[in-house]
């Protein structure tokens with residue numbers, strides 16, 4: 001069989017006139033490092049022995065991928081002592097969660113709850129716009145894991161509704177929930193409603209929600 005030369009599999013010129021070789025990376029060196037050498041993965045064979053104090057599990061409606069985050073907590077110091085994870089997500093999800101798992105080790109729980117996808121993206125040196133939703137998965141699963149720890153340890157008053165502005169006062173949906181919905185690909189009010197059910201209990205919140213959806217769509221995809 002004829003061996004393909006490097007020249008023969010060059011991709012056609014794109015609309016910007018630049019010849020794509022397929023060897024280029026759109027990702028920062030840190031993203032590549034964390035993708036090829038992910039930190040703190042929990043391998044299936046380790047899972048039974050791992051004693052998690054809190055577990056968070058989320059799926060991404062934007063792409064169908066899933067993320068599981070497990071934490072161990074020092075109750076005296078109220079800090080995360082270990083953060084491990086598993087995912088069926090893409091390279092960006094792997095890099096984002098790997099970075100996140102490093103950032104939160106040793107972090108106070110209250111501080112970890114305030115971590116945002118943007119903090120993780122900044123630490124990675126950026127992500128392509130179309131991959132931003134991938135960074136939401138780990139962040140969201142982490143907050144679920146922390147809330148799971150609060151519930152298991154009887155600290156119900158600490159279960160997060162956040163320092164965020166509550167928009168739907170019945171369902172307690174915050175501006176942060178709207179931002180996450182947009183980051184996960186809901187780019188219209190209708191899609192955000194379908195995802196969050198915002199307005200179901202408090203229809204008066206919808207004009208404000210619509211403004212926020214436009215703001216975040218412009219911010220992340222504009």
Ligand code: FES
Nearest residue numbers: 063065089090134
């Ligand atoms: S495309 Fe699904 S996590 Fe990135």
